[in-house]
Amino acid sequence: MRQAIGEAVDNSTRTGTFLLWRTGEILKSTEEGRQVQLPSRATLYRLLDKLTTGTHTTGSAVTRRSRAHGATAPFGELSAFAPGEVMQIDSTPLDVLVRLDDGVVGKVELTGMIDVATRTVTAAVLRPTTKSVDASVLLARTVTPELMRPGWVDALRMSRSVLPHRRLLTLDERLEHAAARPVIVPEMIVCDHGKAFISRNFLSACRFPEIDVQPAHKGSPFEKGHIEKMLASVGTLFTQFLPGYTGRNTDRRGRHLDKEPLWSLLELQELLDEWIVAKWQNRAHDGLRDPAVPGRAFTPNEKYAALVEACGYVPVALSSEDYVELLPAAWRAVNDYGIRIKRRTYDSPELAGLRRQHSGIAAKKGLWEVHLDPYDVSRIWVRDHHAGTGWIEATWKHLHRVPVPFGELAWDHARQGLPETTEAEIAETVASLLARAHAGPEQSAKPKRPARDRCVAARTRASSSSTSARPKAVAPAEPAADQNSPADETLAEVIPLDLFDPLEDPWRRR
Structure with a gap:
């Protein structure tokens, strides 16, 4: 038995x-x-x-x-005394339905990275399926400040948080318009044996900033328990407030979830980023208690501020070109209209000398190396193989027509005061965020029509708008009846025109 x-x-x-x-x-x-x-x-x-x-x-x-397959010996603990000393990365399916780019309803995967010393979530991204390029982009976002975005309240600024913003700003100018999320450079990353984390793409991205990668033992999720717990907490603290929440298994799933107002992938990514800054970084963590006073629990931002006093802060020597180097690469041709990637067209005046030209890379059949951010569709970067001057930035042609959450941001550079953020402001921000997330995107009051009807309506509106700009024709006033004119005026003789005959001799006289 x-x-x-x-x-x-x-x-x-x-x-x-x-x-x-x-x-x-x-x-x-x-x-x-x-x-x-x-x-x-x-x-x-x-x-x-x-x-x-x-x-x-x-x-x-x-x-x-x-x-x-669990541990038979007593559990040990890998002590981390500095931010970035030990970090963990993992991915898991998100228990919520989203509306993908093509309009199809489906589920996505959440990939996140957490710092063991401070429990700071340095980056978290959503993708339909986690790939090696997604892990590389996650690493690039970890060492990049989280910028404030339009619509975020000022309480989420780093300048109004417990983080030592003034001191850090003198060392790193990138933090001027940053949100209240620390920038941490990993020294060692613990991961499982997922294909995305042991791939050549992710390992090469970690090798560039000299980051050690430590895979955990197979079947031992407890060796990276911090990220496992964090991914589970996202489901209880954030995901269940969203429309289309499915629960963790089929026994907990509701009915007609696809009929609810679902968020798109880009919209949900922006909500997640705001929730991490507003809720997670300001939530007291049970694993960040003071050993001398166990009743005092710190938030990730408070723990980071305390460790910076002891360990200091080293600014990331990551230029814009270094950031582009960490992004995934693709090989495309530069045509007259620009570069096309996933049905989006990108162009730039600096591409004039590269159009319809051979890149000189015979192994890639003359194609040009293009780096792109899967989470930012607004721009791409093309390596100039001929001049060797670095990267050429090309923007999406229709960027000004559609709202892109991670597109160009207009910042107010006016210097403001630095009041301390109150707990009431943050609590109100989180409550408003969850309420907005639960309500779902705004739905049009008009019933949904077939695509053919919408196309016809759009063409009709375009035609009517073009004609409405013209001045209205004024009907000429009827002339006053001339008493001297005859009552019954005869019309002139009407001479009909002959039909055109293409076979007839044009030089023949009638």
Whole structure:
């Protein structure tokens, strides 16, 4: 029976009836065909209940595997005394439905990175499927300040937080318009054996700033428990407030979720970034308690401010070209209209000398190296292989027509005072954010029409708008009746025109 229980660790969950049958089959094979008298079924069930205590053999398969492959020795702890000394990265499906770019309703994956010393979430991105390029972009966002965006309240500025903004600003000018989220440079990143984290793309991106990558043991999620707990907390503190929340399994899923006003992927990404700055970074964490005063729990921002006093701050020597180097690459041709990537056209006047030209890279068939940010569709960067002058920035042609959450931002550079952020302002911001997220995007009051009807309506509006700009024709006033003119005026003779005959000789006289 112990052998049958051991075989069930990595298999699908079955009932006790199957385990008793498997026990009998194992017994027959070991006894070489001899008839063995088994106890009653009640006795076998009592024995099975005793041997499966705490193993979840007939329960959750995830819990069963975790218990079976867990640590047998006492848990240890990897101490981290400085920001960035140890960081953890992982991804998990997000329990909410979103509306993707093509209008299809689906689920996305959340990939995040957390600092062990301060519990700061340095970056978190949403993608339909996590790939190696997504992990590389996550690393680039970790070492880049989170800029304030239009619509965010001033309480979320770093200058109004507990972070030592004035001191950090003298070392790093990038923090002038930053939000209240620390910039942390990783020294070591702990990850699992997911394809996105052990890929050549992510390892090369970590090798560029000299970051050590430490994969955890297989089947040992407890070795990166901080990021596991953080991803679970996102579901309870943020995701369940969104429309289209599915729950963590089918038993907790509601009905007609696709009929709710769902957020798009870019809109949900912006809400998540705002929630991390407003809620997570200002929420007291149980793992950040003062050893001398255990009753005092720090927030991630408070813990970072305390560790900066002891460890100092080293500004990231990451120029704009270094940031572009960390982004994923693609190879495209430079045409007369520009560069087309995923049905978006990018162009720049600086591409004039590269159009319809061979890049000189024979291995790539003359294509040009293009770096792009999957989370920022507003611009791309093209490497100039001929001049060797660096990168050429090309913008999306229709950037001015559609609202892009991560597009160009207009900043107010007027210097303002630095009042301290109050807890009431942050609490009000978080409450407003959750209420706005739960309401979903604004829906039009008009019923949804087929695509053909919308196209016809748009063409009609375009035609009417073009004609409405013209001055209205004024009907000429009817002339006054001339008393001297005859009452019945005869009309002139009407001479009809002949029809055009293409076969007729044009030089023939009529």
